[in-house]
Structure formats: C-alpha cells, structure tokens
C-alpha cells in the first residue's frame with residue numbers, strides 16, 4: 601500500500617526560512633485549508649496518510665520531505681542544511697520506526713535536504729546547493745549503492761533545492777522552468793514548462809500528476825501529453841519557497857514510478 605508522511609503546518613509558518621524570495625504575509629488558516637486539500641488529493645486516490653507529530657515551534661516543519669529520502673525500502677534520515685530545521689528530523693524518525701521501516705542517516709559534518717534529491721528509476725540526482733554539501737552527497741552515494749542506485753550530483757544555484765527547479769513526469773521526463781534550471785543538459789530528457797510554479801509535480805500514479813494550481817498553462821501542457829492533472833492551491837507554501845513535492849514523503853510500493 602502506498603503511503604505519504606505529512607506534517608500539518610505550524611501556526612508560525614510565516615517565519616520560515618527564505619533564500620530567494622521576499623518575505624510576504626502568510627495566512628496560516630488558509631495554509632491549513634490548503635494543506636488539507638493537498639492531503640485529500642492523495643487520500644482520494646487510495647494513498648494511506650501518516651501524520652508525523654506536529655512541530656509548532658518549527659515554522660518549516662510542514663516541508664517534511666526535507667527530513668528523509670526514501671531509497672526503495674530504506675529511509676535515509678537527513679541532516680538539514682539550515683540549522684533551524686535540524687530539530688525536525690527526530691519526529692520523522694519516530695514515525696518511520698512506528699511503520700517498521702529500515703532507516704539510515706546522513707550525519708554531521710555532512711548536510712543534505714530531501715528537496716535536493718530527485719529519483720528517476722535507479723538514478724538519484726542530487727543537487728549541490730546552499731543546503732546540501734559534498735560530504736552529505738558522499739554519504740548518500742554510499743547508502744544509494746546499498747540499494748543498487750547511482751547518484752549524479754548537479755549544481756543548484758538559482759533556486760533553493762534541486763526539486764524547486766526540476767521534477768519528473770511519470771515517464772521519467774525531467775521538467776523545469778528553464779530560467780531557474782542551472783543545467784538542463786544534465787538530464788537525459790528535459791521538457792521546459794512555461795511557468796515557474798509548473799516545475800513541481802508528484803506522480804500519484806503512472807497517469808496522474810499532482811501540481812500547483814498556480815501554473816494553468818503547464819497543466820494544459822501535461823494534459824496534452826495524456827496525463828491526468830490534479831491541481832491544488834498551495835500559494836501559502838509557495839511564499840515560503842515550498843512546492844507540491846516538499847509537503848510529503850512518498851513511500852511507494854515496489855515497482856511504482858519515482
């Protein structure tokens with residue numbers, strides 16, 4: 601059974617870290633409604649939902665993807681690059697332990713955020729970013745090898761995380777808004793999308809992608825490629841440099857697309 605881990609937003613969401621955007625007012629109640637809509641999109645398609653302990657004192661805790669990377673049956677707990685986010689990891693570890701999932705860890709002095717890891721088949725792209733460093737990547741390479749996966753490091757300078765700039769359609773085509781992609785050539789198949797908020801998709805299954813409601817022309821592009829598109833409003837999270845990928849950790853059945 602496929603499952604997502606999610607963490608409900610902190611009432612202090614507005615105080616989250618910002619790297620590339622100007623700080624804007626955030627409506628915490630709207631954020632909570634948007635979060636429920638996001639979770640429902642998975643639940644409606646048969647995904648099990650596991651809620652990780654809320655952490656009201658961590659404004660960025662809702663971006664739970666940054667705390668763990670799934671490599672098949674192995675969960676790699678991360679060492680987030682931003683000091684303010686390091687206290688988020690233990691509660692994710694506790695949720696994984698309850699589910700009986702094997703874990704490993706990225707340890708200091710290495711740092712790695714889950715948002716920097718894009719998996720396509722057995723290839724694991726990792727962004728060398730302001731949050732993920734060479735030591736974190738070295739540790740990921742070693743852990744990925746235990747699950748038969750190869751790591752390719754790519755530079756990330758224009759956005760916060762690798763997956764703020766690129767994600768992948770169910771067929772493995774990498775998509776991104778070109779002005780924000782450092783090296784489109786790093787990917788075997790790259791499809792430019794026309795809007796910044798169109799860069800992030802989560803494959804709900806082989807035919808369906810979940811994306812932000814803030815990219816209608818990109819939604820049309822995906823529909824023209826015979827994909828079913830579920831668009832959810834996530835404006836309050838986008839103000840904090842979040843996107844659809846970072847609001848959950850997907851624990852997929854073997855054989856499912858990344």
Ligand code: CIR
Nearest residue numbers: 616617663715840841842846
């Ligand atoms: C941060 O800067 O850490 C948060 N404000 C946003 C994290 C978004 N996470 C992601 O894209 N994986």
